[in-house]
Amino acid sequence: MELLAVILVDGLIYGAWLFIVSVGLTLVFGVLNILNLAHGSIYAIGAYATASAVGAYYMYGGGSFEFGVYLVMVLAALVVALLLGPLLERGLLRHFYRRDHVILVLVTYGVFLILEDLIKLIWGVSPLFVTEPYSLLGNVEIGPLFYVTYDFLVIAVAIVVGISIWYWLNRTRPGKVILAVIHDREMSQTMGINVNRVFMISFSLGVFLAALGGALTAPMISVSPGIGVNVIIVAFAVVIIGGLGSIEGAAIGALFVGLARAASVHLLPEAELFSIYLVMAAVLIFRPEGLFQKTQARKI
Numbered sequence: 480m481e482l483l484a485v486i487l488v489d490g491l492i493y494g495a496w497l498f499i500v501s502v503g504l505t506l507v508f509g510v511l512n513i514l515n516l517a518h519g520s521i522y523a524i525g526a527y528a529t530a531s532a533v534g535a536y537y538m539y540g541g542g543s544f545e546f547g548v549y550l551v552m553v554l555a556a557l558v559v560a561l562l563l564g565p566l567l568e569r570g571l572l573r574h575f576y577r578r579d580h581v582i583l584v585l586v587t588y589g590v591f592l593i594l595e596d597l598i599k600l601i602w603g604v605s606p607l608f609v610t611e612p613y614s615l616l617g618n619v620e621i622g623p624l625f626y627v628t629y630d631f632l633v634i635a636v637a638i639v640v641g642i643s644i645w646y647w648l649n650r651t652r653p654g655k656v657i658l659a660v661i662h663d664r665e666m667s668q669t670m671g672i673n674v675n676r677v678f679m680i681s682f683s684l685g686v687f688l689a690a691l692g693g694a695l696t697a698p699m700i701s702v703s704p705g706i707g708v709n710v711i712i713v714a715f716a717v718v719i720i721g722g723l724g725s726i727e728g729a730a731i732g733a734l735f736v737g738l739a740r741a742a743s744v745h746l747l748p749e750a751e752l753f754s755i756y757l758v759m760a761a762v763l764i765f766r767p768e769g770l771f772q773k774t775q776a777r778k779i
Contacts, residue, residue: 481623486741488621492630494737495637499695500710501717502644502729503688509661509724510681513572514580516587518689519711520594521563525693526702527598528555530607533697537611548612549632552697556690563690564683572682573675591707599704606703613698633695640688641730648726657681661724716759722769731770735762 504518532555536548567590575583616628648654660667660677668674692710700706717736721728736755743754762770 482745484621485624486738486745488626489744490734490738490741491634492626492737493740494733494735495634496692496695497713497717497736498637498730498733499633499640499688500692501714501721501733502640502726503685503692504711504714505718505721505724505726505729506644506688507682507685508718509726510657511572511576511678512580513583513587514723515685516584516711517567517590517594518685518714519707519709520591520598521559521686521689521707522693522696522710523598523702523704523707524563524594525556525559525690526697526700526706527602527607527693528559528690529694529697530609530702531555531602533609533612534607545615548615552612552694553691556687556694559690560683560687564686565679567686568679568682573678576678591711595704595707604704606701607697608701609697611698629698636691636695640691641726644726653680713755716755719769720759720762722766722771725769725771728769728771 500518500522504515507513507515507518529552532551533548536551541547541551571586571590572583575586613627613629616632618625619628619631620626646654648658656667656672657677657680659670660672660674664674667677693706696706713736717732718729719732720735721730721732735758739754739758740751743751747754
């Protein structure tokens with residue numbers, strides 16, 4: 480019974496973190512119809528920017544405002560989004576919207592390679608460590624085990640992000656405009672909707688969510704080159720399980736992957752990575768379009 484509780488808690492923690500990273504990827508695909516391979520490198524830039532910002536925060540006396548460091552982490556992700564979002568969408572991707580999907584995949588892969596090298600040029604190849612935010616909240620005891628409270632902060636952030644995005648898309652006018660663009664771009668444009676603005680806002684939001692995932696991860700790992708590669712692979716597994724473009728699917732997919740990984744870590748550690756793709760394969764056998772992907776009518 481204790482082992483089951485541990486698997487559930489570990490699965491929730493990992494799934495919450497993975498949802499924050501994956502929801503931006505599925506949002507961009509849903510609105511722009513782009514499979515953004517650069518999502519992983521944006522995540523990595525968010526982690527690096529946070530490591531630098533937190534380091535500067537403590538260097539210049541920010542330690543006197545202990546919990547202000549979490550605001551610094553969010554602001555670092557926001558700065559990444561404000562810089563990279565409009566730059567990539569307006570400066571590059573906008574010129575390829577009418578091209579074949581394969582071209583867009585190759586373009587975003589090129590952006591991924593450029594950003595990976597840019598990270599090395601700016602921050603070098605040595606790992607960065609910024610552990611203060613991770614230990615600041617102390618520990619919490621669950622049964623015989625102690626967990627770092629920061630892990631549960633990640634779960635809370637994931638819940639807030641999920642509810643906020645759902646409410647924004649379904650209960651606000653700007654969100655409903657985005658849904659209209661998702662369902663029919665051409666009709667939305669004829670109705671006077673500025674589709675280009677919707678694309679830029681949606682892409683920038685996806686960038687912010689990727690950077691936020693990196694910001695939350697930075698205190699838990701050594702921030703080093705290549706951290707975005709593994710993330711984008713697992714994030715793709717999540718959105719494929721849930722259905723490309725589905726926010727609800729990203730949440731369920733992240734939960735499935737988190738629980739599968741936690742179970743394999745505790746029961747069969749050598750199958751940790753295999754378990755994720757086993758879940759993905761099982762879902763695709765019965766639901767090739769993903770759990771929450773709606774069947775779309777073919778346009779003539």
